Amino acid sequence: MSNYLRPHVAGACVFFTVxxxxxxxxxxxxxxxxxxAAVRRTKAERPFVIEAWVVLPDHMHCVWTLPEGxxxxxxxxSVIKARFSRALPHTPRRASHEARREHGLWQRRFWEHHIRSEAGKxxxxxxxxxNPVKHGLVERSEDWAYSSIHRDGPVDWP
Incomplete structure (x- = not known):
């Protein structure tokens, strides 16, 4: 089994691709x-700040800031992925997914990058x-419904 070494920085700001x-x-x-619903419930139990989030059909990117400490x-x-998976109808699974108690919906890992500066954030x-523009889903970022740009993003940027 792989042993992923991830930084353990309390209160970090982190960019994710899932x-x-x-x-x-x-x-x-x-x-x-x-x-x-899965995100809301998890956030209520284990708080974090959502700096940005975009959900595309098959993946998502987000920036979180964790609480101090x-x-x-x-x-x-893990909890978000499990809650979302359990909310969907069950589909046939491979034996490897059953052995790990996985639904087989998600990639097993996620990509993360710790942000070290305000410019990086x-x-x-x-x-x-x-990202929705990059993937050809819309022409303007503001036109993508599943983005935090509607919460706090500028509408006049290129």
Whole structure:
């Protein structure tokens, strides 16, 4: 089994990419209410600040700031992924997924990057907001419904 070494920085600001196992699926946007409920419930139990978030059909990017004294983003992701998976109808699973008690919906890992500066944070937030344009889903970031740009983003940026 792989042993991933992740930084343990309490109160860190972290950029994440989390994807589905099937990169042709649209379940994240199709089942957005279940995803939002999973995030909301997890955030209530294990607080964190959402600096930015964008949900695309098959993956999502977000920037979180953890509370002072807390570095455990892995458990938060595990709980969010499990809650979302349990909210969906069961589908046939491979034996390896059953052995690990997985639904087979998600990629097993996620990508994270600790942000070390205010400029890095702004770049990560911008990346979240521009991602639907990059993937050809919309022409303007503001046109993508599943983005935090509607909460606090500028509407006059290129």
């Amino acid at each position: 994807g589905l196992a099937n990169r042709r699926s649209d379940v994240l946007t199709r089942e957005i209410a279940a995803l939002r 807390d570095h455990d983003f892995s458990t938060r992701w 702004r770049a990560a937030i911008r990346y979240c907001w521009i």
